[in-house]
Amino acid sequence: MVQVNENFLKLKAGYLFPEIGRRVTAFSQANPSAKIIRLGIGDVTEPLPPAVIKAMHQAVDDMAARETFKGYGPEQGYAFLREPIAEHDFAARGIDISADEIFISDGSKCDSGNILDILGSSNRIAISDPVYPVYVDTNVMAGHTGAADASGRFEGLVYLPGNEANNFVPELPSEPVDLIYLCYPNNPTGTVATKETLKGWVDYARANNALILFDAAYEAFISDPTIPHSIFEIEGAKEVAIEFRSFSKSIGFTGVRCGLTVVPKQLMGTTPAGEKVSLHQLWNRRQSTKFNGASYVVQKGAAAAYTAEGQAQMRGLVDFYMTNARLLREGLSKVGIKVFGGVNAPYVWLRTPKNLSSWDFFDLLLSQAHVVGTPGSGFGAAGEGYFRLSAFNSRQNVEESLERIFKVIG
Numbered sequence: 001m002v003q004v005n006e007n008f009l010k011l012k013a014g015y016l017f018p019e020i021g022r023r024v025t026a027f028s029q030a031n032p033s034a035k036i037i038r039l040g041i042g043d044v045t046e047p048l049p050p051a052v053i054k055a056m057h058q059a060v061d062d063m064a065a066r067e068t069f070k071g072y073g074p075e076q077g078y079a080f081l082r083e084p085i086a087e088h089d090f091a092a093r094g095i096d097i098s099a100d101e102i103f104i105s106d107g108s109k110c111d112s113g114n115i116l117d118i119l120g121s122s123n124r125i126a127i128s129d130p131v132y133p134v135y136v137d138t139n140v141m142a143g144h145t146g147a148a149d150a151s152g153r154f155e156g157l158v159y160l161p162g163n164e165a166n167n168f169v170p171e172l173p174s175e176p177v178d179l180i181y182l183c184y185p186n187n188p189t190g191t192v193a194t195k196e197t198l199k200g201w202v203d204y205a206r207a208n209n210a211l212i213l214f215d216a217a218y219e220a221f222i223s224d225p226t227i228p229h230s231i232f233e234i235e236g237a238k239e240v241a242i243e244f245r246s247f248s249k250s251i252g253f254t255g256v257r258c259g260l261t262v263v264p265k266q267l268m269g270t271t272p273a274g275e276k277v278s279l280h281q282l283w284n285r286r287q288s289t290k291f292n293g294a295s296y297v298v299q300k301g302a303a304a305a306y307t308a309e310g311q312a313q314m315r316g317l318v319d320f321y322m323t324n325a326r327l328l329r330e331g332l333s334k335v336g337i338k339v340f341g342g343v344n345a346p347y348v349w350l351r352t353p354k355n356l357s358s359w360d361f362f363d364l365l366l367s368q369a370h371v372v373g374t375p376g377s378g379f380g381a382a383g384e385g386y387f388r389l390s391a392f393n394s395r396q397n398v399e400e401s402l403e404r405i406f407k408v409i410g
């Protein structure tokens, strides 16, 4: 008789976004004429930058000729992509990350879950609340937690609440932890961490031999020049942090799939016997065994984003979505809704009007405005009473969704 991983049975409901998808499908089946605008999942809508398209076309042509054909690529990624990343994303900001510390993958969501393969099972884990659900659910699946309580919090995790008082940037843990998930610019709240805040975390990690898993998937959306794009802008971070990055939102790769993980060579973990082990080597071993590399065509497309033309087009795409974010932020503020984020991140986080619960507000917007957002409580207990709107949509849909929301709550 085959046994299942019973940890999956501890998971509360479906993964948040498929759960929303199910509710929206049920609504649209019952109301087939409703034109639904989706500002729920942060999924891009605009075509890929032309420089990226051109490079991918050329890469397909490479596959059509024996002389240029590519079979298995390096599991860590091609140098033609790792090198420009090291140069543009790190060296240009004064950060010393070498190309061989960068592992190309099929996305930062996958990496942020897969990283648990190389970490032990008795780490004390700190997670912000609200939080991107993947960090929690992958730890539940790996058996790192007990059961969930009525509010959806899992026994064994250390939750760090984000709230209006701390501007959704949680304080350092009051108890010792070994593993810390940070995401800045933040999904879901759209808030950012200053250099001082990140320094506090790096200092904490150094003092407590902890590891920071830093998700920088939205760094391209930062407009404030004082806000760090990478944890490695903080001195000493290379000894205590792994960073995840993504091409999903910056060049529209949610469907194409490409991301990267930076594992510095000096980063060490510890065995139960106290022996130091290189996390870079473990991750390399994990990737070489379980992953065959992102596809050549995809990596060629991502590399084109680092040409002058590609950089300008990427900026145009980011600016387009950030104008949507500004329209959402300003429009909702005008009708008295309290909003956060949306300045250095493509998510607007709002307090639900009339003290509605997150899911009640979701139902109200879906049924009366035919607009889909994401209930804050889906990101954790501390998200109750809040709601997330994504700026990833066409301008017309963002403007129309605002008009419809005004009619419902105005």
Ligand code: MLT
Binding pocket: 040, 041, 042, 043, 109, 187, 248
């Ligand atoms: C979100 O809406 O939070 C993101 O699209 C999820 C993701 O990038 O996996």
